[in-house]
Amino acid sequence: MSIASKITRKIYKLTHPVEGEIWMLHRVVERQSEAEEQRELEVTPQWLEREINDYKQKGYRFVSLDELPCRGPWVVVTFDDGYRDNYTLAYPLLKRLGVPFTIYVTTGLIDNKMEAWWYAGQALGMSLDELRALAAEPLCTLGAHTVSHPKLNTLSREQQQAEIEGSKRKLEAMIGREVEHFSFPHGAHNRDTLDICNSLNLKTTVKSWGGPLRRGEWPNPLPRIDKQQL
Ligand SMILES: [Zn+2]
Numbered sequence: 001m002s003i004a005s006k007i008t009r010k011i012y013k014l015t016h017p018v019e020g021e022i023w024m025l026h027r028v029v030e031r032q033s034e035a036e037e038q039r040e041l042e043v044t045p046q047w048l049e050r051e052i053n054d055y056k057q058k059g060y061r062f063v064s065l066d067e068l069p070c071r072g073p074w075v076v077v078t079f080d081d082g083y084r085d086n087y088t089l090a091y092p093l094l095k096r097l098g099v100p101f102t103i104y105v106t107t108g109l110i111d112n113k114m115e116a117w118w119y120a121g122q123a124l125g126m127s128l129d130e131l132r133a134l135a136a137e138p139l140c141t142l143g144a145h146t147v148s149h150p151k152l153n154t155l156s157r158e159q160q161q162a163e164i165e166g167s168k169r170k171l172e173a174m175i176g177r178e179v180e181h182f183s184f185p186h187g188a189h190n191r192d193t194l195d196i197c198n199s200l201n202l203k204t205t206v207k208s209w210g211g212p213l214r215r216g217e218w219p220n221p222l223p224r225i226d227k228q229q230l
Contacts, residue, residue: 016214019072020060024208024224025079027124028090032229038119043229045093051227052077052097064100065141065181065204069218077101078206078224080145080183081116082109087130095139103134104145104183104206107170114148128174135175143181143204144168151188157196164196184208189221 001009026041028048033039052062055075063074077094079086082105094101108114109125116124126134134140144167146152152160164182171179180203184193187208197205197220210223217223 013214016216018212019069019215019217020063020074020076021212022065022076022078022206022222022224023227024206025077025090025227026081027083028085028093030089040228040230041118043227045089047229048090049093049097052099062097062099064139065102065143067100068204068222072215078143078183079103080185080208081106081149082126082131082145083116083124084126084130085124087126087134091134091137091140095137098139100139100141102141102143102181104143104181105131105167105171106145106147106149106185107167107174108148110174131174135177141181142171142175142177142179143183144171144179145183146185149185151186152184152193153188153190157192160192161196164193165200168200168202180204182206184221194220 025043028045029042030044032042032044060073060075063070063076065076077099079090079101082103086103109116110131111128112123112125115121135142146163147167147170148163150163152163168179182197182202182205184205184207189207205221206224207221208224208226211225213223
């Protein structure tokens with residue numbers, strides 16, 4: 001990086017202080033897996049509770065996705081994919097702590113119609129009943145995360161439309177409510193992805209990287225922080 005662009009970046013950071021962080025999580029498990037590519041998707045309830053309490057002590061407020069944009073410092077907790085452990089382990093913990101959270105659902109995982117191939121084909125998705133119980137929980141916001149979890153930027157526009165709109169409609173039919181938020185699998189997206197999301201009037205979209213959100217930044221897709229317990 002040149003000195004000029006370093007200075008430009010420094011000035012940007014000074015005039016755009018950090019407002020908050022959108023955390024990206026996947027699974028909550030009692031014991032983490034041995035394999036690194038699985039372990040990096042897993043946190044324990046104890047770790048998550050410590051992390052939340054740490055941030056609360058530092059003065060962060062835990063807010064729901066629907067409260068954005070708002071004055072910081074805040075944290076939004078999100079989970080991708082729709083694992084059953086989000087219902088059995090994360091939900092009771094976050095309910096006890098009074099922390100709002102969002103789950104982005106890959107609709108194919110519900111009732112395990114599709115297996116989690118990145119977990120050796122294990123049946124890890126939540127059931128339709130569990131999903132509906134979460135839909136009735138005021139602390140929980142549900143968003144869509146495609147039907148079959150592809151890298152959207154590798155698909156044609158028509159295929160992307162089927163994955164994005166298809167999962168939004170399917171999730172809406174499952175929970176009987178409008179779905180206004182969307183997460184790109186693997187963070188992957190291109191111009192078509194953004195156009196389609198715009199045309200569906202999605203309130204927010206998120207990617208899998210980008211760090212904290214700074215003042216004046218209200219772009220879609222919103223940046224997230226990959227929270228890992230390594
Ligand atoms: Zn995902």
